[in-house]
Amino acid sequence: MKRLKHTAVLLTVILTGILFLAGCSIKKTENRPTITIGCKNDVPGFGLLDTTTGVISGFEIDVASAAARIIYGDDVEIRLQPVTAKTRGPLLDTGELDMVAATFTITDARSKFFNFTQSYYTDHIKLMVRKASGIRSFADLDGCTIGVSQSSTSRQALETAADEQGMTLSFSEYGGYPEIKVALDSGRVDCFAVDGAILNGYLDESALILPDEFESQEYGIAIAKYNSDLAEKADAALTEMKNNGDIKKLMEKWGIT
Known part of the structure; x- marks a missing residue:
């Protein structure tokens, strides 16, 4: 009787281990690149929160998301985090954000602390x-x-x-x-x-x-100084989007002139 109990316990341990390893394996295969983008949620046309659906949408959301897909592929997971003019810089510095597309004006002073892509909009x-x-x-x-x-x-x-x-x-x-x-x-x-x-x-x-x-006011995508590789890729993505007309199409989509 004791031997049967011991065998049952042993089988349970083995099965648990197999399931755990299977779970780990599934998690690995399902992993995909993730990028966190700082955006505005209070600027109609550029980045605005729909309080009914909880979805943030706008021109800058589309521009940054398209750039991310060019860099990482269509399978990239895009996470949006609302920012203000005061919080967007510090959140980049701490690594909580990978990039910011939030009516962030390119200036000489800011370029000392952040990498900026070329401008995608002028105001x-x-x-x-x-x-x-x-x-x-x-x-x-x-x-x-x-x-x-x-x-x-x-x-x-x-x-x-x-x-x-x-x-x-x-x-x-x-x-x-x-x-x-x-x-x-x-x-x-x-x-x-x-x-x-x-x-x-x-x-x-x-x-x-x-x-x-x-x-x-020239708006650019901002990226932390320590992430120059991503900044170069984001800039190249914007060049591609300008050349193929995607930026223009997105401006027309959101009624931005």
Whole structure:
């Protein structure tokens, strides 16, 4: 009787081991490359979260995803992680993100800390105000408060323009674009300043975008400095997408000009 029990236990151990090894084997064969992309989830047309489905979609999502498939193949698993202007850089540095496609403007200062691909979109800083405010030009904003995103390039560009025209501006920084729009609607700021394509996503009947524009904004895919190999491959992928017309098709798909 004892021998039978011992044999049963032994068979159980052997079977468990076989199943475990089989599980490991399946896991290995199912492994595929994974890339984590930092993106915006509050910019209509570029990267916006559908609160009903939980899906983030937009022009930049498609551009970065297509680049990832060119680099790693169609089987690549793409993970999206929402970022803000303040968090995207640190998350690249820590390795939590492999690349960022999140209205990230290429500048000389930023290029010292991150690898950037070539630009996939060009924009300019623009200004949104309430129609009822009576503000109709940049000059009318003298003494006003401008709402900008944290760590964005908008503030510096407007400070430079204000100095050149002898104007005085105040700034309030916010963590996200919806917050700035709410601040504009409530009168806590007099103007919402950011890239024109982003403002277009927040334009409604109560607001207007001024004709003034400032500093060209070239968007690129950002990758950590220590990952130059991926940066080179991502840049080559964008070249391919420009040459075969894919970038243009994606702009048309999302109504981006």
